[in-house]
Amino acid sequence: xxxxxxxxxxxxxxxxxxxxxxxxxxxxxxxxxxxxxxxxxxxxxxxxxxxxxxxxxxxxxxxxxxxxxxxxxxxxxxxxxxxxxxxxxxxxxxxxxxxxxxxxxxxxxxxxxxxxxxxxxxxxxxxxxxxxxxxxxxxxxxxxxxxxxxxxxxxxxxxxxxxxxxxxxxxxxxxxxxxxxxxxxxxxxxxxxxxxxxxxxxxxxxxxxxxxxxxxxxxxxxxxxxxxxxxxxxxxxxxxxxxxxxxxxxxxxxxxxxxxxxxxxxxxxxxxxxx
Amino acid sequence: xxxxxxxxxxxxxxxxxxxxxxxxxxxxxxxxxxxxxxxxxxxxxxxxxxxxxxxxxxxxxxxxxxxxxxxxxxxxxxxxxxxx
Numbered sequence: 001x002x003x004x005x006x007x008x009x010x011x012x013x014x015x016x017x018x019x020x021x022x023x024x025x026x027x028x029x030x031x032x033x034x035x036x037x038x039x040x041x042x043x044x045x046x047x048x049x050x051x052x053x054x055x056x057x058x059x060x061x062x063x064x065x066x067x068x069x070x071x072x073x074x075x076x077x078x079x080x081x082x083x084x085x086x087x088x089x090x091x092x093x094x095x096x097x098x099x100x101x102x103x104x105x106x107x108x109x110x111x112x113x114x115x116x117x118x119x120x121x122x123x124x125x126x127x128x129x130x131x132x133x134x135x136x137x138x139x140x141x142x143x144x145x146x147x148x149x150x151x152x153x154x155x156x157x158x159x160x161x162x163x164x165x166x167x168x169x170x171x172x173x174x175x176x177x178x179x180x181x182x183x184x185x186x187x188x189x190x191x192x193x194x195x196x197x198x199x200x201x202x203x204x205x206x207x208x209x210x211x212x213x214x215x216x217x218x219x220x221x222x223x224x225x226x227x228x229x230x231x232x233x234x235x236x237x238x239x240x241x242x243x244x245x246x247x248x249x250x251x252x253x254x255x256x257x258x259x260x261x262x263x264x265x266x267x268x269x270x271x272x273x274x275x
Numbered sequence: 276x277x278x279x280x281x282x283x284x285x286x287x288x289x290x291x292x293x294x295x296x297x298x299x300x301x302x303x304x305x306x307x308x309x310x311x312x313x314x315x316x317x318x319x320x321x322x323x324x325x326x327x328x329x330x331x332x333x334x335x336x337x338x339x340x341x342x343x344x345x346x347x348x349x350x351x352x353x354x355x356x357x358x359x
Contacts, residue, residue, distance in 0.1 A: 056335050057286055062279050147335065188334025190356050192348075228334065 003168050005044035005176035006243055006268040007037050008236045010183060011126040014259030016085045021258035033252035033265050034130035040267060041131050046176035048094045048138045051124055052235035053180050054146040058121040067152040068112040071141040072098035078120030086129045094138035101167055108163035127180045146231035155216040157234040161241025179239035181232025183262035189228050195255040199226050200262035204253055207236060207266050210245040243268055278331045281315045289339045329358035
């Protein structure tokens with residue numbers, strides 16, 4: 001069955017934790033955009049949502065870290081952060097679908113880690129809070145290592161996303177895809193608070209145009225030059241791979257200084273994604 | 276890879292309430308459970324953010340650790356920007 005929904009968006013904790021610090025107009029535009037995307041997702045009636053995401057030392061540490069990890073648990077609790085101002089929730093998983101996905105990835109020459117126990121931090125809970133507020137849609141999170149060097153290349157992430165997309169389209173279930181992270185930001189590092197709207201708009205433009213060759217060409221140095229958190233855009237590149245060059249729509253972009261992050265939201269129209 | 280032990284200690288304090296309590300109750304005793312170099316132990320016990328960052332502690336570990344020590348964000352950024 002064709003993928004029924006696809007979207008990518010930022011997950012900066014300030015979006016919820018210190019929402020009122022942002023200029024009111026920026027906050028309202030972004031919240032309205034999230035509402036629009038939420039309505040589109042709900043209208044697509046997904047059976048399962050694959051969340052291409054990243055985390056912040058919540059589950060994985062340097063004692064054992066892999067490039068990608070598929071969550072195959074029956075549920076995932078989050079957020080880890082008590083201060084996030086997102087209600088504590090138990091997000092349902094989809095173990096059977098996750099197991100099929102892992103098998104399909106292995107058959108496509110990708111060998112992700114997998115986990116029966118995973119908590120969700122703001123990297124997953126901020127987007128889910130906006131997009132599936134009832135927390136009843138089964139979610140299969142795929143964590144990307146964006147923190148510890150070396151990270152997977154953008155080219156590898158594009159191919160990984162292509163494999164996910166092929167699997168999703170073979171599934172009998174109605175599959176939604178959501179990528180999260182970025183855009184330019186350098187959390188906790190020397191350029192904390194620095195945003196590069198020019199980079200952000202270029203990247204969003206390439207995503208919307210389905211320019212997979214350009215997206216795959218981003219090097220680790222290219223992304224790191226825009227801040228360590230910009231590595232999270234690897235999940236967006238994977239989404240572009242799953243979309244196989246289809247065009248998307250930039251729903252919103254705001255460089256929100258108090259949140260220290262360029263906040264972007266892109267959606268692939270259901271009709272186009274389902275075509 | 277001793278920086279691993281230093282980062283593990285900081286992550287433990289950030290993530291585990293019981294270990295956090297133990298750390299704040301007696302940092303000198305707490306650090307004996309980790310294989311730190313003299314420089315790492317010294318920087319940690321002094322909560323010297325400049326030296327800790329310079330030793331290679333990841334920003335997403337050090338920033339939450341600084342919050343536990345009630346370091347305001349502008350001071351945190353000033354300290355890490357002093358490192359080489």
